Structures are given as C-alpha cells and as structure tokens.
Amino acid sequence: MATIKDVAKQAGVSVSVVSKALNDYEDINDKTKKRILKIAEELNYTPNLAGRNLSSKKRMTIGLISSAVFNTNKKDTNAYEVIKGIYTGVDEEQLELAIFLMDSQKQKQKSYTQFCRERNIGGAILHGLRTDDPYFKELLDTNIPCVNIDFRTDSQAENVGSVAIDNKTAGEEMADHLLTRGHRDIAIMAGTEETFVNIERLQGVKQGFEKHNVDFPESAVLYADFSEEKAYELAKDYLAEHRPTAFLCFSDLMVYGVMKAVTEAGLKVPDDLSLIGFDDIPFSAITHPPLTTVHQDFFEIGRQAAKLLMDIMKDYHFENHVVVDHELIERESVKDLNES
Amino acid sequence: MATIKDVAKQAGVSVSVVSKALNDYEDINDKTKKRILKIAEELNYTPNLAGRNLSSKKRMTIGLISSAVFNTNKKDTNAYEVIKGIYTGVDEEQLELAIFLMDSQKQKQKSYTQFCRERNIGGAILHGLRTDDPYFKELLDTNIPCVNIDFRTDSQAENVGSVAIDNKTAGEEMADHLLTRGHRDIAIMAGTEETFVNIERLQGVKQGFEKHNVDFPESAVLYADFSEEKAYELAKDYLAEHRPTAFLCFSDLMVYGVMKAVTEAGLKVPDDLSLIGFDDIPFSAITHPPLTTVHQDFFEIGRQAAKLLMDIMKDYHFENHVVVDHELIERESVKDLNES
C-alpha cells in the first residue's frame, strides 16, 4: 500500500508538502498541489488512519456507546434505526464511527471513558444507558463532548447535548386522543419508572387528563419496564379485576403484550377495548388491528444526534438540545365511544 | 491520559519492558512484570490503539462490509442480528470492529480494499454484496482474509471462507412439507435470481419435488427480489389467473406481500391457500395466522462468521465453510390437504 512517502518520492517533494496538499493548507503552490493530488490519485493513495490519528490533534472518530442494542427484545428495532441514522450522519462528515455495545451483564466491564481514550475519540453518543451508571457519570465529567439520546441531563455543560422527541407533548396527545373519543376508564401501561422518557410521557398524559378535567387514575398506572412479557402479565392481572375501555401504552411492544392478554380474556380490539401505543415499530401497521400509535423517527434521531455532536465538537452550535418531530398515527386500534 | 512512558517512569524501567509486561512476553522477570501491571492499574493506563496499530504487525481490527443494512426493508432485521452476532464474536477475542455500510447508491464510492488498508484491517466479513461488484472481487484478490455471509465462492483460496445455513436442504424441506400435506399446485415466490441463496434454495425445492415424483412447475416460479411489495404485485397478478393451493416463499417478507394479495383476493390463509416462508423473522410468530417458516439463526451466523474469520487470520482452521443449523418451524399457515 502506498504511503505518503511514496507520493512524496514520486512527486519529487518532501512528505510535509504532500501532507499539506492533502489537508488543504494555504501555504502551498497551486500547481504542485494539483500535481501531488494527481500522483496520489494515480498511486491510489489514501492516508493511514492510525498514523493520522496519532499525529493529528484533530479527533476524527466518534463513539457510539449503547446498551440499547443488546438489552432489547428482538422485535424492537428502534436501536437499529438509531444506529443507521448515526452512521449516516457521521458518514456525511467523513468521520469514523467506533461502536461500544454492552448488555447489563458486562455493563461494568470497561469504563466508557477508557474506551474513548484508547481510540482518541472526539465525542460520544450515549444510548440506553442507565442514569445511575457510574461510568456514564464519569464520562460526562470528562470534557469529551457527549450527546444523549432519549435523555436530558440537568447538566449545563457546554459540551453535553441531547436528542429526543417531545415526549411530554406526545403523552398529552395520547391522552387527548383517548379522552376526546369518550374513554374515561383508562389504564396506563407505563415503562420503567425512573426513566426519563417514562417520566416525561407520564407528565404529558396527566396534563392531558387535566385539560379534559378528568381525574388522573393514579392507581391504574402499571409499570411494565417496556417489556412485552411483563405487560402481558400485568394486563392479565389487571383485567381479572377491572374492565377499562382502553389501555394507553408507552411502547408498541407493550401493546402486543396487552393485546395478548386482551385476546385471551375473550375481548376484541377495538370493539371491547381500545389500545394506543408508542414508537410505531414497523409491524404495528400490519397487526390486527393496525395500531394507533405515536410515530418516532429513530433514524432521524440518530442522525440528529450525530450532527449535534459534530457541531458541539466544532464548537459551532446554538442549542444543546434538539427535538425531533413525532406524530400520532391514527389507525384502527382505538374505538370512538361517542359514535356508539 | 497515562501513556506507556508514564508507566515506565513510575516503575523505573524502560518502555520496552512495560510493553513486554503488557503483552505477555516470556523474557521478563515475574516480579517486575507484576509491579508494572500494578502500576499500570494504578495509573489507569490502557494502551492507545492507534499507537499500537501503527507499530504492531498484528492486525487487531476486523472489518464488516455490508450493503445488507441499508438495502433492506425496515421490517427485515436479519442484518441487525447478524451484526450483533459479529460484534459478540469479535468482542470475545478482544478485537476491534470497523464497520463499512453502503447502499446501492454509494456502492461505488469507495473501494473495500482501500477501506481495509486505511484501517490496517486484518480480515473482513462480507455481507449482502453483489457478486458482480468489482470492489468485491478486488478485495477477494488481495490476501486479506475474508468471510462471506450467505455466499460461497468457488475460490479455493485458503484465506476466503463462508458461513451460511444449508439452503439447499432447507429448500428441499419446504417442498417436502407442502408435498407431504397433499399440495400439488404450488407457486414459488423466489428471491433474486442470480443470488447464491436463491439458487441453492431453488435447487433444493426441485430435489424435493423429484423425491415425491412430482413435476416441478417451472412456469410457477416468480422472482420477487426478496421484496415485500414486489411479491405482492406478482402474487396479485398470478392469482388473477391461477388458484394454487400454496405459495412457497423464499423469505417471510415476501410472504407478507403474498398474504396481502391473498387477503385482497378474498382468500383465507390457510383454509383457501397455504403459505410457507423463510427466515422466521420475529413477527412471523404473531402474524395471523402464525407462519410456518424456515428459522435462521442470524445472530449465530454472524458470530460464526467472526469466529471463522479470526481462525483464518490465526491460520488455525480446518474448514473454510461453516454451516449453521436451520429449522423448519411448523405453525399455522399451512393446511394439511390430506385431512380434508
């Protein structure tokens, strides 16, 4: 493989001139620059990244640190879309992406900071980490730029950002959707209690109830940790003693669990019981019935995270927290009680 | 961040001794080794990968070159599982994973060989590439170890391997499953014609027909390029003129397309028409009806690909082509015609 030396020799100049030609320096003759570029092309030269990484002050690689990939149900492809988005964003600016994935098992295996140092990482995108994760805090305390996905810290640090949809508003819209259609006995299948998105969505739902002057049913809030199985169990138990007209779920996956329990109870969706979900994972459009749910553009979330991080790294950003659009998609899992 | 120099200084030895201590060399005093390791620990030292990469002959990073990620339907999570498997395998041997993704658009943007050279990559896993891709051939022609997923070259090269299920046998099992249950008018929804897996599966299906002494319906073979939409279109057209008792599909995604056409034609699955698929993507278990399909363990395929590649890189392998188990999962989309 051709090195910078080969190009220099071929061009009859020193390596430093070649380096300057390649890196768009000003103090170089235009003709020699073109000549060098041409020779580099001919020799099929591309700079070795390890060499560049070592000598350059510029950090060219971005880290993705995620527990979302291995901690989720096989049907949950959200993290997949996020990664694609991140890759796309990083790729657009010709940077490298280094990936660090873990599950709860090896959560404590290696410090994220260490991961970043080892690779000369210039900034990291954090996805699915627990806020009480010590390594998470450690990383936030370094001056390595970070962007959190689906989580917003109070940290006023200039180099920490976040990307998410407006979960609160989305929660309010869900409640409004149900309430407007006459539902009054609503059970809430929430996610993991301490989680940022869960807190936001729940607040939003409460706001929705307030606007409609309906008492919020505190006792009808179930926490299923975003798990399909757990949602199934909880719904089954709940249905044994109650008969709500609707379940408001904080993820489509939990809707599937609930739907199973509903079906087993001999009830029909949406005739006997309505269901509204969150995420709009691809299959929610073809379930029976198709799901009414809040659509999240995970690809865009990932892409925006990459863009924000790169902006922070370049010290060229106006806002540390970007909000991606969401949309409540109305399909066929919610019945309008006013019509019957 | 602590460098090897800091450790050396602290330990009162030269850097080379530290290097040897860290890399398990023999010719080093056990006590000093332990002392160095302890100090490294205290200083929270971890070697910089760029430095190591540059000086070491050993290649520590593996490349994943895939067009499968961006070329597929959102419902298709096969490539996601493959990546998880690869990551897991690579991680187990403490190597790095560098990822190169492309879609058909930027297919020609950058040479895979170049990608590998730039990063001092020791071996690459290839997924979803077209066999007529010039960069694919170029890479195979270097002496960089390669493992193909779902594709087997004739190349007898020692450093080229492959991982896949036994697609031929799987195809035969599918045909057998249908034929045994009395189906005689079977349409085949095949994938992309020139594709390796497609060819293998088709051969297998033909073998199945032969074993049952049933003429293979050449004219009933449709090629839908593994696309849900295309399968829908083709099935719709086909159903306008024919009424087979079953569709044998080379992917679950295509089953979904066919199912849509079937439903629109006013037919019921499996009562009026049986469906058998391939892949067993997560949602095929909860469709209506649940799908009978050939289960592929994509995670394991990815993991085996990583393992095989690392074995080839260590020059410690006995077989260049590994076959991962598959299983025909019987659910409810195939009707037994003998019973009626």
Add this chain to the structure above:
DNA sequence: CTGTTAGCGCGTTCAT
C-alpha cells in the same frame, strides 16, 4: 532479563 534504538505513517512546527 533489561535497555537502547529504530520505525510504523502521519501532522506539525520551525527554518529556509
């Protein structure tokens, strides 16, 4: 067993 030296491929001063 340890230290010295060289070099991996590149970016970056600082002279010239």
Add this chain to the structure above:
DNA sequence: ATGAACGCGCTAACAG
C-alpha cells in the same frame, strides 16, 4: 512555497 526535524504511542529487533 518548501523541507528538515520532531513527536504522537507503541512494538520489535538487537545488544548488553
């Protein structure tokens, strides 16, 4: 505008 020299952090020969 160009080149010489240095260093990034590390491994690898080789000498002692």
